[in-house]
Amino acid sequence: QINLVQSGAEVKKPGSSVRVSCKVSGGIFNSYTISWLRQAPGQGLEWMGRAIPMLRISNYAQKFQGRVTITADESTATVYLDLSSLRSDDTAMYYCARDQWDSRSIWFDPWGQGTLVTVSS
Amino acid sequence: QSALTQPASVSGSPGQSITISCTGASSDVGSDKLVSWYQHSPGNSPTLIISEGTKRPSGVSDRFSGSTSGNTASLTISGLQADDEAVYYCSSHAGYETVLFGGGTKLTVL
Numbered sequence: 001q002i003n004l005v006q007s008g009a010e011v012k013k014p015g016s017s018v019r020v021s022c023k024v025s026g027g028i029f030n031s032y033t034i035s036w037l038r039q040a041p042g043q044g045l046e047w048m049g050r051a052i053p054m055l056r057i058s059n060y061a062q063k064f065q066g067r068v069t070i071t072a073d074e075s076t077a078t079v080y081l082d083l084s085s086l087r088s089d090d091t092a093m094y095y096c097a098r099d100q101w102d103s104r105s106i107w108f109d110p111w112g113q114g115t116l117v118t119v120s121s
Numbered sequence: 122q123s124a125l126t127q128p129a130s131v132s133g134s135p136g137q138s139i140t141i142s143c144t145g146a147s148s149d150v151g152s153d154k155l156v157s158w159y160q161h162s163p164g165n166s167p168t169l170i171i172s173e174g175t176k177r178p179s180g181v182s183d184r185f186s187g188s189t190s191g192n193t194a195s196l197t198i199s200g201l202q203a204d205d206e207a208v209y210y211c212s213s214h215a216g217y218e219t220v221l222f223g224g225g226t227k228l229t230v231l
Contacts, residue, residue, distance in 0.1 A: 035220075044124070044210065044222055044223065044224045044225045045159075045161075045167065045210055045212070045222045045225075046222065047220035047222070049218075059217060059218045060218065061218065061219070061220070062218070062219075095166060095167070100172075101214065101217070104153060104154055104155050104173070105154065105155035105156075105157065105172065105173045105174070105213070105214070106157065106212065106213070106214040106220060107157035107169055107172040107173070107212070108157070108159070108167075108169060108212070109168075109169035109172070109178060110166075110168075110169075111166040111167055111168070112166065113166055114166055
């Protein structure tokens, strides 16, 4: 049974960067694809990108390309989200989740507990 | 790529059934893509309740069911209970790097 545990809350200044981690336990790390999603206050869910450890590649939503990097460390079974050039509208709860995808569908299960990132001067 | 369209809110009394719609476009739900549904209660992480349009993960009550007709997917909750009160999201994809979510529907149990 896969379990995802995220790092703690962060407070950052505008223009800085943040790293959020997602420790994966249970099962075989390289067999999973891990996505990052976020939810800004009062807003809905938004997919940011995913890491595919087995292939050592990552995919990103067009909106975040150039500003986000998702990496996977097999030695520690941890996936990282790095977001740069932070703005106030990056203030959100960030979630990692295992994603399963095929040509017709995608679903996210389970989810990490969430990491609140606050961007404020 | 536009987000999926959900009603902002629905309500029902205990024991009743409600249905939440999720409308997409010809490139996603309308092109035979299957929707997943999530329940998001305050203070918790979202949880998967329906995958691949109609499948319930282990442990999810059979009071939750999913269906699709044309470019609209639907989530039906029967026998409403107080702890069903939450925000419900639908999701689909329109390609490997395009994941769509609906805006969320707040369910109020009266």
